[in-house]
Amino acid sequence: MSFIRMNGLKMHTRKTTIVALFLSLLPAMYAVGGDKSRWNEMIGSAYTDNRSYALLQQICDEAGGRVMGSPSNEKGMSILVEELKSLGVEARKEPFTAPGWIRGAQEVSMTVPIRRQLRSIELAYVDHHETFEAPVVFAEFGFDESYASIDVAGKIVLVTQQRPPEKSPLLRLECIEIAARHGAKGILFINDRNGTMTLEGVSNFEGKPSLLPAYSITFEEGKWMERLLKDAQEVRVTMKTESRCAVLSTANIVATFPGVSKRKIVVGAHFDSWDMGQGAIDNGIGSAILFDLVRLLKSHAPKNYYTIELVWFNGEELGLWGSKDYVVAHDKDDILAMINMDMTGTPTGFNAMGFDEFIPFLKGIATQLSGFDLKDGVVNQPGLSSDHQEFMLRGIPTMSMQAHLDDDMGKYYHEMGDTFDKVSKRYLSDAAAIVGVLVGELANDRSIDSHRRNAKETAELMKKFKLDDRLKKMKEWNFKEQ
Ligand SMILES: [Zn+2]
Known part of the structure; x- marks a missing residue:
């Protein structure tokens, strides 16, 4: 368990001297907006390969609802790790313990x-x-x-x-x-x-x-x-x-595509769910899109300027335990941004979540993907209570996709009806196509001038978007400033 102490947070700086100078002289490996052929390959593949849909079915039907620490959760993780292996990707488990609960x-x-x-x-x-x-x-x-x-x-x-x-x-x-x-x-x-x-x-x-x-x-x-x-x-x-409360041992699942730079982009989705249903929409679809992103990167963009780390977080539903543990364990890592996918259906736009420096980049992506119906464009409104929260509270820029789910799909939120039959294949293909381009572009765009916020800047950001009150009620406000 990781209670945050923002004021003790050490902000680390990038070593931007000789190494960066040398790297800046290298030809761009993946020029911004320039390599449309690779985009088109990725987008096409997101629609012609539906292994992520089959994986989701297997996780839902063979493991079931995946409450952190439960046998179903363990079984689901094994299925995911095996399927990643079949893509030629060795994912690792990063273990952690957290306050758990056994029904x-x-x-x-x-x-x-x-x-x-x-x-x-x-x-x-x-x-x-x-x-x-x-x-x-x-x-x-x-x-x-x-x-x-x-x-x-x-x-x-x-x-x-x-x-x-x-x-x-x-x-x-x-x-x-x-x-x-x-x-x-x-x-x-x-x-x-x-x-x-x-x-x-x-x-x-x-x-x-x-x-x-x-x-x-x-x-x-x-x-x-x-x-x-x-x-x-x-x-x-x-x-x-x-039912009873108990400290439980579990793990996040992590797959890394090392880049030229150690600075990294984290793309995450929570793998755990509630247990009355199968956790198909919340958040089997996010987990499956992340799987498809691995497949697309492996086949079409394995080497990028920035490192890309894909994380299936555990324990989100019980208290964001996996993402809290990850942020603490990786506190020294230089994270450019975290992209979160939770109940992500067909994308309708992007959310810069208050990190303004990403708005021009996201607008550029939205404009260039003109064949998709990204009618929301770029919104700039952070929210709480998903895995991006801990990154954001520790000053790391976060973003997500605005997305559409048909009425029936979101209706069974945290209920028995959140089952595989609700999932449209289309959600997975649409989201994987767009997130593939988004991540591929972000991992090679060296023009974004982003920085990790200190505690004061983060507290101000939360206040600007009126999230401070709710954070205090949730006992997640760890800033000295009132
Ligand atoms: Zn969720």
Whole structure:
């Protein structure tokens, strides 16, 4: 586990003297925008070879949902490493340990007014607890003020995840903290999507045992309880789980294409997923696109000016553990940029994520790929809660693709329906074609004047895009500046 101390961060500088001078005299190996024949080969190959689709099917159907540290996760990693070998690429495992969580049998059942097992899924880091029964009370959106008129001590709090009017919704971890402070014994979150779906996720981002037993329940059964409680009727529920928190050993998978320069571009996608479904969209597709990128680079652009490192991160869903470990382990590496792919469908543009120096480059790529429908062009808006986050917080420029998924594909996010049948081959081909060109060009463009931000610059960047508040709530704000 790696808690960041930004202010202790050592910024390393590039050795830009004699070596760089010598290298700058070499002919460009892959001139910017100049080698369209190689682009065209890559793009064509992204559409005529669909091994990445077959790999994704194998990972989804033979390994299944890949929670960090689980047997399915291990099996999926083995399949991936073997398939990379068949491309002639030796990938290595970079092991790490992290606060993990092992799912056991769990049950949430109504006992009053009728006996019925509810469809539920516990949030990760809920630690095993004995069966208990308690009355349920409704606390609306879970804000502190909702507790003024209700007594929740020793009871189970029911909270809706629908959007509160004129307020931003609380994170589930905030709802848990507030309910625990008021003496609640457990908490039920009513999912805001209808269609009998729950929502897997974590109870906190620190990997600590949850303050309360916390479960996601369906919109339909949640609204039913809400109606009964608003009508002053008694509702009682039992809860039980055998899941447990444990420190786990696992690994990221890394493949490297050494360049002329050691300065590198990291391209990442999280390999782990939730386990009710198969983690096909989140993030089997990102993992498969990364596999296809390896294939394209191996065949069409194995040697570039910058080093390219492809990383399948583990433990993203449980708390970004793999990317956090990677950034610490590679702190001395000179990383030009990190490109993240998470639920990447058909690209519609690029995201410079606040690192302005990459905007002209990305615009150039978007303009030259005129046959693709990159209608979003280049946006410049960083987000949080995927593997780029730790790179960004430690000052390393990050970027991603804007992408489209058909409605049905994103609908089953963190649910049982995230299965291979949802994946369109087209997502993989479209994304691999574009990311292939993007990475190939970036790895040979020496004109970009980029630098790693120091802690002060990074804190300012986060504030500029109003991400500081959320980072503080997630307990991911490690800057001294307020
Ligand atoms: Zn994801």
